[in-house]
Amino acid sequence: MTESDPPFPDEAPESSPVEPHAPMSVPEQDPGKRPARRVRYAGTHPRKFHEKYKELARDRYAADVEKILKSGKTPAGTHRPIMVNEILQVLAPQAGERGIDCTLGYGGHAQKLLRAIQPDGCLLGIDADPIELPKTDARLRSAGFPAETLIVQRTNFAALPGLIPALLPGGADFLLADLGLSSMQIDDPARGFTFKVDAPLDMRMNPARGSSAAEFLAKIDQRGLAQLLVDAADEPWAEPLASGLIAAQESSVIVTTGQLAEAVRKVLAKIGSFDEEDVTSTIRRVFQALRIAVNDEFSTLDILLKSIPQCVKPSGRIAILTFHSGEDRRVKKAFQAGLASGVYREISSEVIRATPQERHDNPRSIPAKLRWAIRSSS
Numbered sequence: 057m058t059e060s061d062p063p064f065p066d067e068a069p070e071s072s073p074v075e076p077h078a079p080m081s082v083p084e085q086d087p088g089k090r091p092a093r094r095v096r097y098a099g100t101h102p103r104k105f106h107e108k109y110k111e112l113a114r115d116r117y118a119a120d121v122e123k124i125l126k127s128g129k130t131p132a133g134t135h136r137p138i139m140v141n142e143i144l145q146v147l148a149p150q151a152g153e154r155g156i157d158c159t160l161g162y163g164g165h166a167q168k169l170l171r172a173i174q175p176d177g178c179l180l181g182i183d184a185d186p187i188e189l190p191k192t193d194a195r196l197r198s199a200g201f202p203a204e205t206l207i208v209q210r211t212n213f214a215a216l217p218g219l220i221p222a223l224l225p226g227g228a229d230f231l232l233a234d235l236g237l238s239s240m241q242i243d244d245p246a247r248g249f250t251f252k253v254d255a256p257l258d259m260r261m262n263p264a265r266g267s268s269a270a271e272f273l274a275k276i277d278q279r280g281l282a283q284l285l286v287d288a289a290d291e292p293w294a295e296p297l298a299s300g301l302i303a304a305q306e307s308s309v310i311v312t313t314g315q316l317a318e319a320v321r322k323v324l325a326k327i328g329s330f331d332e333e334d335v336t337s338t339i340r341r342v343f344q345a346l347r348i349a350v351n352d353e354f355s356t357l358d359i360l361l362k363s364i365p366q367c368v369k370p371s372g373r374i375a376i377l378t379f380h381s382g383e384d385r386r387v388k389k390a391f392q393a394g395l396a397s398g399v400y401r402e403i404s405s406e407v408i409r410a411t412p413q414e415r416h417d418n419p420r421s422i423p424a425k426l427r428w429a430i431r432s433s434s
């Protein structure tokens with residue numbers, strides 16, 4: 057696995073190697089030694105991420121993991137790839153082809169694509185996350201994909217065009233981007249993406265770069281925050297939330313996920329009476345907007361959309377999976393503009409959604425929207 061980063065004019069250079077992440081408490085079995093003690097938890101079921109040793113050790117507890125999957129949940133430390141069949145149909149990977157997975161995540165889509173392009177095919181898999189990527193790299197290697205079949209690069213996908221000449225000269229036959237976060241990132245409280253557990257308000261896909269969500273929140277003004285809540289989350293209560301959150305931030309600094317969720321609750325309580333579902337949805341939207349800002353997700357997506365035609369060959373296939381309207385609007389506009397200018401010869405006329413069965417089996421597929429494009433033949 058190699059590392060690089062995009063030449064963003066306003067980005068600080070890569071800092072020293074990424075700090076090791078909080079260790080996973082899965083007891084390792086070392087032959088000859090007594091097994092380590094399991095993590096203890098209060099009550100009958102583990103509630104905290106690090107207590108879920110059965111889910112975190114998938115191979116040893118396959119039956120338990122199967123039960124979790126059947127219940128519609130995603131086992132801790134894993135990610136269920138979304139709309140796999142639809143993506144395979146759109147990308148139509150063939151033996152010997154070269155592809156790009158811009159968002160490797162857990163490697164779920166990558167594994168399917170890698171199998172479809174054998175023999176002699178090669179996939180370039182990239183991801184910005186220095187914590188999950190080494191695990192995915194190791195997992196895919198042990199699933200039988202050596203260096204000549206799978207190139208793994210830790211970088212932001214905005215840097216993709218710079219990688220192509222050296223890694224995939226001539227470009228790719230297909231490209232996939234499955235945007236947003238993986239379940240491993242969402243479910244790990246130490247990353248600060250979830251409001252279900254109180255933890256430092258971080259939200260960076262790469263915690264070694266840029267500002268945390270707490271630092272971002274301390275700097276943004278009311279107008280900027282209101283605009284962000286509209287642009288990145290279509291937030292109907294953007295104005296009062298921005299004013300209430302900035303006031304809360306000024307009286308007592310918001311540095312944890314719990315404090316932010318509580319501050320949103322207090323603002324809503326002043327606006328009127330909301331049921332718990334509405335409150336939770338509002339908190340989720342505020343977290344989404346902050347995460348998008350902290351990771352500069354719209355700018356990097358715009359850069360990717362602009363550079364895709366340079367990265368795929370003539371007649372190359374492109375599939376992009378989005379999870380909210382701000383992303384989908386960008387993909388739709390870029391594809392339409394590409395069709396109008398002749399860069400693309402065909403694009404999806406409608407979004408493709410997960411089947412009712414998949415939505416039932418994996419609720420995280422509910423907001424997913426798939427769009428595709430095919431580069432023109434010259």
Ligand SMILES: C[S@@+](CC[C@H](N)C(=O)[O-])C[C@H]1O[C@@H](n2cnc3c(N)ncnc32)[C@H](O)[C@@H]1O
Pocket residue numbers: 135136137138158159160161162163164165166182183184185188211212213214234235236237238239261356357
């Ligand atoms: C939804 S997950 C992908 C899951 C993957 N398709 C799978 O089957 O396991 C999205 C991944 O994209 C990564 N990501 C998001 N934005 C990125 C960016 N701008 N550059 C590189 N990786 C990014 C995240 O770190 C996360 O691992």
